[in-house]
Amino acid sequence: MQTPSDHVPAVLDGPGVAVSDPKDLLLGYLHWYRQALMRKIDGLSDEQLRTPVQPLGWSPLGLVKHLGWVERRWMRWGFAAEDVLAYPPGGDEGEWSLPTNQSAAEVLDDYRAEVMRTQALVAEASLADPARTGGRFRTPEDAPTLGRIMFHLLQEYARHVGQLDIARELIDGQTGE
Template identity: 70%
Template sequence: MQRSPQQVPALLDGPGVDVSDTGELLLGYLEWYREALMRKISGLTDERLRTPVAPLGWSPLGLVQHLGWVERRWMRWGFAAEDVLAYPPDGDGAEWSIPADRPTAEVMAAYCAEVTTTNSLLAHAELADKARLGGRFQRSDQAPSLERILFHLLQEYARHVGHLDVARELIDGQTGE
């Protein structure tokens, strides 16, 4: 059966179809999901970025802020065992909510700073490297490999970018990759 051009499936997202190296795939998809996050919020006014979406209870900017905390927890506190604040002092709700006096640009800059730090850590590591002890992981039998941490980051991004699809459709009806 022949398909019309409209029925032909789209090319794969993420890294090129010729990429088969696990490290390249993980890093390529991580970058693709980060870019997808930015595509999903592109074009939203500051008010729409900051307003919690009913019935979800969080704003698109709150989700960006959460993913910054996720990168920090898994890469800086987890993989690198840096002595950093891993959770907001006011709990989970503070991770997802944006105070009225915190500028959008500041939230975005904090997220981008975490991404930059993650990329710096990744540039000097191998997939088989184990997380250092002393941060999130106190014993060697608890410390996962970087490969395992990257899989976790990917599932976080995939899940939350999917959530953002729903939020965006509720906000203004926009859908798509």
């Protein structure tokens, strides 16, 4: 039985325990979840990456593709109001599915490019900065701050990486952190 004097400090995921700046915390946790996403697909064969996991109905690579679109929608189209395609042709089906001619490397490269664009946009901004209008948000009253958008991205990653834990266990029995 542990006593208070036997207290062992908890190991935390995400940024270091000394990090307290809200922007650094958000960036640190997003970075951790992006790395967790890659850890959870590491070692899967191309077939395992591409095959929808039942009963979930999506593949691990389809989830990566979806998260790339999420980054694009919320940061490029949303926060920066860039004139970009926000949804793929075919809607949700197109966002989660993988054409046979689209390689795993292409999906991962597309995802990494969206993450790099997000990082560039965030580096130049404050959490209090509102999203620009003209893209996803039409009026200043509809435009959330970067902080609100980043919290949304964080919850997307937390939810989906947790779902990927379940998918990976169904695929090959491997469990995550």
